Amino acid sequence: AQAALAQSQKLEALGQLVGGVAHDFNNLLAAITGSYALIGRRIQDPEILTILEHGRKAADRATELIRHLLAFARREELKPKVVEPARLLADVADLLFHAAGAQVSCTIDTDPEAWPVLVDTHRLEVALLNLVVNARDAMPDGGSLVIRARRLSRRETRPSQLPEGDYSVISVSDTGSGMSPEVLARAVEPFFTTKVIGKGTGLGLAMVHGFVEQSGGALTIESRMGEGTTISLVLPRADAAVAVEDRASALVRVPAQ
Numbered sequence: 381a382q383a384a385l386a387q388s389q390k391l392e393a394l395g396q397l398v399g400g401v402a403h404d405f406n407n408l409l410a411a412i413t414g415s416y417a418l419i420g421r422r423i424q425d426p427e428i429l430t431i432l433e434h435g436r437k438a439a440d441r442a443t444e445l446i447r448h449l450l451a452f453a454r455r456e457e458l459k460p461k462v463v464e465p466a467r468l469l470a471d472v473a474d475l476l477f478h479a480a481g482a483q484v485s486c487t488i489d490t491d492p493e494a495w496p497v498l499v500d501t502h503r504l505e506v507a508l509l510n511l512v513v514n515a516r517d518a519m520p521d522g523g524s525l526v527i528r529a530r531r532l533s534r535r536e537t538r539p540s541q542l543p544e545g546d547y548s549v550i551s552v553s554d555t556g557s558g559m560s561p562e563v564l565a566r567a568v569e570p571f572f573t574t575k576v577i578g579k580g581t582g583l584g585l586a587m588v589h590g591f592v593e594q595s596g597g598a599l600t601i602e603s604r605m606g607e608g609t610t611i612s613l614v615l616p617r618a619d620a621a622v623a624v625e626d627r628a629s630a631l632v633r634v635p636a637q
């Protein structure tokens with residue numbers, strides 16, 4: 381618990397620092413990309429245009445990186461609602477399959493008995509997208525991806541930090557490279573990445589980890605070198621009373637025509 385606290389304090393301080401710097405960088409980058417666009421309009425020389433294009437691409441990559449950093453630093457307040465995991469996965473299946481790429485065969489396996497959970501669905505979708513992109517990166521020559529939703533059975537070992545109770549598990553499994561014990565030990569650390577500059581920020585799993593803990597759950601990673609990885613989000617069952625409240629408000633919210 382002490383290590384978790386230290387980690388969360390470290391994240392908090394890092395978040396503040398990163399947030400401040402990222403904001404300033406964002407403004408500077410907007411000025412750089414704006415200037416490139418203006419110069420581009422006045423130049424005919426194809427050689428110089430190519431050089432300009434290189435610069436523009438680098439600035440675009442930096443903008444993308446800053447966007448990630450800001451999302452990480454903001455630690456937005458969650459807007460949780462009650463959802464059935466099966467329903468949520470059905471809604472995002474297309475998006476996730478697309479992200480996995482044509483090389484990867486994708487399956488969604490949902491147990492309709494999975495408990496409803498109380499989560500910020502948008503953030504959960506972003507988290508799943510992060511996991512799927514990591515899985516795709518771990519399978520450059522293709523492979524299979526399975527996204528599952530189920531109940532955590534009472535017989536299974538519950539992540540030690542979670543109190544006794546009912547949980548649902550949403551997991552993403554791949555048949556990719558797997559992680560070495562060294563990588564596994566550091567995978568959720570902010571800024572830890574084994575990817576080349578421009579491809580990885582090392583913030584994906586740190587964000588997913590933070591989100592799951594903020595939602596009252598836990599993240600587990602099982603990985604074997606050369607065999608693959610399963611990352612599970614263990615989320616507490618939505619309180620029955622909350623579920624009823626949500627159903628009541630859902631009745632009132634009639635979509636406008």
Ligand code: ADP
Nearest residue numbers: 514515518567573574580581582583584585609
């Ligand atoms: P990034 O993807 O930007 O590197 P992450 O925090 O998402 O940052 O992941 C950190 C590291 O964990 C990755 O660089 C990779 O080494 C490892 N990793 C994450 N997901 C997987 C996976 N599904 N298979 C193998 N390695 C993974």
